[in-house]
Amino acid sequence: MPAPAPEPAPASAPGGGRIRAWAELLRLSALFSVPGDALAGAAAVGLRPGRGTAYAVGASLCLYEAGMALNDWADREEDAVDRPHRPLPSGRIAPAAALGAAGLLTAAGLALASRAGRPALAVATALAGTVWAYDLRLKHTPAAPAVMAAARALDLVLGATATGPAPRRTAPAVPVRPAPGPVASARRGAAARTGLRVAAPAGALALHTYTVTAVSRHEARGGSTFVPLGALAATSALGTATALGALRTPGGAAALAPLLPAAAYVGTTAVPLLHAALNPSPPLTQRAVGGGIRAMIPLQAALAARAGALGTGLALLGLAPLARTLARKVSPT
Numbered sequence: 364m365p366a367p368a369p370e371p372a373p374a375s376a377p378g379g380g381r382i383r384a385w386a387e388l389l390r391l392s393a394l395f396s397v398p399g400d401a402l403a404g405a406a407a408v409g410l411r412p413g414r415g416t417a418y419a420v421g422a423s424l425c426l427y428e429a430g431m432a433l434n435d436w437a438d439r440e441e442d443a444v445d446r447p448h449r450p451l452p453s454g455r456i457a458p459a460a461a462l463g464a465a466g467l468l469t470a471a472g473l474a475l476a477s478r479a480g481r482p483a484l485a486v487a488t489a490l491a492g493t494v495w496a497y498d499l500r501l502k503h504t505p506a507a508p509a510v511m512a513a514a515r516a517l518d519l520v521l522g523a524t525a526t527g528p529a530p531r532r533t534a535p536a537v538p539v540r541p542a543p544g545p546v547a548s549a550r551r552g553a554a555a556r557t558g559l560r561v562a563a564p565a566g567a568l569a570l571h572t573y574t575v576t577a578v579s580r581h582e583a584r585g586g587s588t589f590v591p592l593g594a595l596a597a598t599s600a601l602g603t604a605t606a607l608g609a610l611r612t613p614g615g616a617a618a619l620a621p622l623l624p625a626a627a628y629v630g631t632t633a634v635p636l637l638h639a640a641l642n643p644s645p646p647l648t649q650r651a652v653g654g655g656i657r658a659m660i661p662l663q664a665a666l667a668a669r670a671g672a673l674g675t676g677l678a679l680l681g682l683a684p685l686a687r688t689l690a691r692k693v694s695p696t
Contacts, residue, residue, distance in 0.1 A: 384455035386693045388435055388464075389428045393656050393695035395686035397427045399663025399679045400515065400568065401522025406672035407561045410526045415479040419525035422479075422487050423518050425472030430494040430514075433465035437498045445583050469495070479525035486524050490517040508576040512569035515659075519565045564666040570601055571662055575655035578639065579696065582648045591640040591651055595633060598658070602629035605665045620673050624664035624680050631658040631683075649696060656695045657686050 401419040405412045435442065435451050436458055443452040450456040469491050476487030493514045501510050574594035581587040606625040635654035639647045660683045668676030686695070 381455065383693075384450040388450045388456055388461060389431045390693070390695050392686060392689035392693045393431075394424060394427065395682045395689070396656055396659035396663075396695075397423050397518070399660055399667070399682070400518035401525070402672075402675050402679060403564050403568075403663045403666045403670070404519040404522025404524075404561065405526035406667040406670035406675055407519070407564045408523045408526065409560070409671070412675065413526060415483065415525040416522060418475050418479040419483060419522045422472040422476040422483075422525075423521060425468045425475065426487065426491055426494055426518075429465045429468035429472065429491070430498060432461045432468065433495065433498040434502075436461040436465065437502070476521065476525065483521060483525035486517060486521045490514060490521060493517060507580065508573045511576040512573040515572040516565040516569040519568055520561060523561045560670075564670070567601055567605070567662065567666060568659070570597060571655070571659065574598055575652060578636070578648065578655065579652045581643070582645060582652050582696070585643045585645040585648050587648070588640050588643050591636045591643065591648070594651075594655070595636040595640065598632040598636070598655075599629055601662075602626070602632075602665075605662075605669060620676060621665045621669040624661040624668060624676060627661035627680065627683065628658050628665060631661060652696050653690060653694070657683065657690065660686060 398420045401416055401423055402412055404419070405416045435449060439451045439458055439461075442449045447453060451458055451461060473484065473487055473491060477484040493510060497507065497510045497514065501507055574597045577590050578587075578594050581590060602625050605628070606622050631654050632651075635647070635651040639651040660679060664676040664679035667679060
């Protein structure tokens, strides 16, 4: 996908060298939007980030980068026409190298997830399958925004699943009797409540991802006014709902902590989307997509703070200026 700002001419693109080519292929500036998924997932289930969370973050980063490399490999013929400055059509990276990187990064992501336990590995496997299905077959279908939304939701679920003590690897010496009815019912109720706590933030990330993906389908040629307007309405509503949820939560000044990242979220998305709606040219549409990717960070911060993880929320919010600075050098899209 092209950058949110006009790219250099194809003749000047190779001058950045091999490292820059891989940075462009892997969209390194977009990596800042990834760790917050797992951290927001941990906050959603009321647990402190631990070793399992770190494994989930590592797995998420690897699978995200695998998707970036696979995306360019799958789009190499289309990019040769519409985006000849990209690393593959410009000849700076061989297609086989991009495909190999996608495979290795996927394997690394699954290996890291396995260190957090079988449930985390199961979620990571579903996430990897979603990424590969999107890039290889579903990207150019009407299902594309929903598939990408599912991937982001799964990434948050991965963090929630991986956080906490790892499951025991040895069987107990004495067979465990089935739990009595009331105890089993209580456990099922606790599991249901945990699922509900994860569902809300996962749904918020999914909604945002859906809107960004829908806009990104027009970034090469522009021409859509309705889609950026719809995305503007959806993201504004999401930011407002997050802020109102904080206002309704008792707890004094601490309960207002999500207001700052919620406002940053709306501010990051609203202006570029409005510009893209008023003038649906490729450069402005690309800027809207880039803003939508960076807006993941304050949204994750707001979700973590709303769940009570104020320190996590503030730490995530601190990633936003870093992402903005690096995006000026390497496109996040």
